[in-house]
Amino acid sequence: MASFIIRRLIASVFVLLAATFLMYILVSLSGDPLGDLRASNSPNKDELMAARTKLLNLDVPPPLRYFLWLGALFRGDFGFSVQNQPVNILLGNAITSTLTLVTTAVVVAIFLGLIVGIVSALRQYSGFDYSVTLLAFLFFSLPIFWVAVLLKQYGAIRVNDWLGDPTISIPVIIGVSLVAGVLWMSVIGGNWKRRWIVFGVSAVATAAVLTYFSVTEWFADPSIGIVVYSALALGIAFGITAISTGLRNRKAVYASLIVAVLGIALYFPMLNYILNGMTLWFFLLLAVLAVVVSGAVGWFMGAPDRGPVMRTTAIVGFLCAAFIALEKYMSYWQAYANSSRVRGRPIATVGASTPGLGGNFWVQGIDLYTHLLLPTIAILLVSFASYARYSRASLLEVMNQDYIRTARAKGLTQRTVIVRHAFRNALIPITTIIAFDVGAIIGGAVVTETVFGWSGMGRLFIDGLRMVDPNPVMAFFVVTGTLAVLFNLIADLVYAGLDPRIKVG
């Protein structure tokens, strides 16, 4: 294994060197960095040209210049832009904002894609499956920039208008309820009687919730409240246990209920005392603490078979903590939306943060999320579609295997067969696809960043290319290329690690 990794690493380094060389030559052939000075008629034109030539080593032919650039790169120096700014500083800011954007999009896309893909595989050839397939094809075919402009119009401008007066009209309530009913009906399935019951219940429930939101103008000042929170926490405890270990496992049920009750008990102390005066590190520490404590509860409760119970309680604990955090965020929503900088138009279309907003950790968080919302949707549509399709295909393939039939034949429940036997094996190919995809998404964020005015790496690249500025373009490529190579390597290793049939070495 070690020799395989080392060999792959060495090969990757050479691949990266060759790719940067190719890219460097292409970039230097794509235009003349002195073009704008040649065309200008400023009196000190010749001096400026000489200065820039010296700065960018333009007197050296491109193949040799590459080695000068590479030598500087090994010393950690990306060189200067044509405006005489060090690229390292430009890159530092750009990487943070691009990684925020891409990480969010990737996480959400994986989460949604897996869920939708699995459900559509389990309900193969149902209405839900056909709609997902059709939507996936549509998402594959959407040009990102076009969607982005639509999102700006309907996702931001219209939604902001609506948030000024957040009531939902009756036809919309009826329409959304019917759609929700049909969705749940086709997801849950069963015979016609059961389908109609599911349809009726979910449609009425959706209508009731929407009406409540509309009447109380919930979206103007959203909050969860202790009653709904308790119901949510208990529901999460039961739901997660039902999926991960099954409700037959009494120990798991009790352990997750204890975690849920802990969450409910901590609701008021958290909101009123502990969560005030928050910093990012303390926030992360609390998140880890929530997972560790609830895992420990599972460890103490699930005596003979601790692993599954611990997993279950850790997930329940994380979700309960996440909802408390969400409640805290919500409590600052009204203040954020009506602040002088935002002026009642919270969903942002441009940039990564509201300039000069200030505010505490929670307000800054809301600001980040409202800015992330639209670009994330634009990026994740395509990845979501491909993950949903791949996980569907992969799960269907696994479900036709002999070992699934064996598992069924020995009398395991449908849940155990799907979660323990099918889902885990279906994840193997998806993991590698996701790892391959991450590199591509970072490259693909170029368009999204341009449309939404994020000053990320894509922006660095596009601006550098427009202004014939080779060093920022190469810096962008070094980062994306390294990430792509790295994730390819990770994909191979993960595949080898997950699937013992694959032997490396």
Add this chain to the structure above:
Amino acid sequence: MNTTTTQEPDAAESAAVAEISIEQKETEGLSQGQIVRRRFFRHRGALIAMIVLVFIVVLAFTSVGVDLWGLRIHGWWPYSWDQILPKVNNGVPTMSLVPPQFGQHPFGQDEVGRDIFAVVMRGAQQSLMVMVIAGVVATIIGVVIGAIAGYYRKATDSVLMRFTDIIITIPLIVIGAVLGRTFGSLGASVLGIVIGIFAWTTMARLVRGEFLTLREREFVDAARVSGARDRRIIFRHILPNAVGVIVVNATLLMAGAILLESALSYLGFGVQAPDTSLGKIVSDNQAAFSTRPWLFWWPGIFIIAIALCVNFIGDGLRDAFDPRQKKMPSERAMRRAARAGGPVVPILDAVDPKGPQTVTVAMESVYTGDVVNYHDQRPEEPGDVQNDPLNPER
């Protein structure tokens, strides 16, 4: 859950038998090409997509005419895409459903007065050209590189695959932008070639994988023993068996190419003014979304329609070439088949084994009449032509 098939064992059994016989009946006595064609045309989505795509292509190329390398043929549409016309009704689209009418400018006009229908048709032409050229170039390069790497293995394979790794490291949109900046002004066909030169990596990897497995098969050994040269084995014996993977990937590649072209043109690194493409129309007019939304809707709809059609055709082709993931016949069809002939006996090899025939087992083994099919389960018979592949008389 599925109450109808599990009620009684008899019904389930006859349904299963019916399913096998449906499967066998439809492939009986057909060549591989015919089977694929049939399956493709039965895929409703793919068929509709094909019709729509042909319609779009014909519409785009006949309406405003062709303007290629100085060759200029006028179409039936009265306006040209670069003609500035007096504005009718302030440029609002004259097309409407109620009352049904096209009017003078069905898609409206932009702020200068150009007819948007003509502009969008010209843009669709350019985008389609980029798509097809990029697809063809990438397919050819990918197939050749993948085939050589997979067939010769060893050092050749390592060198070619490391080269593929180098190209795959560079995101397509990045290389497209760098090269589009240089070559975009030379027109859509040059842009298509440039995209194609860098878009072949997935194709090469897939073809290589296919060749690595196919080259170990008996029919390749047989061809080699009978003295065929490498080139003949690659192109006449192995390549036709890899055609499914190639065709499916080529369509997906084309769908990617049209989106890439529009993204590049949107960023300003694709097709350059005075020419136009669908992405460029969106880019030029996005600021006018609130005042003239039709400038934005029509090119977008055409991009989506073309990409969607190509994707659906690719899906239909995949189902046609690889029936493993195909849809089971519906319960109703199976019941109907079971009812029609009572309990249907599966047709297991009712064909004369000596006659020319094709055996398809999940696309894996294609018996085309001149090679031994090792998947063929029939007992060996002395005198059967299949049992002496090296007989020169055969």
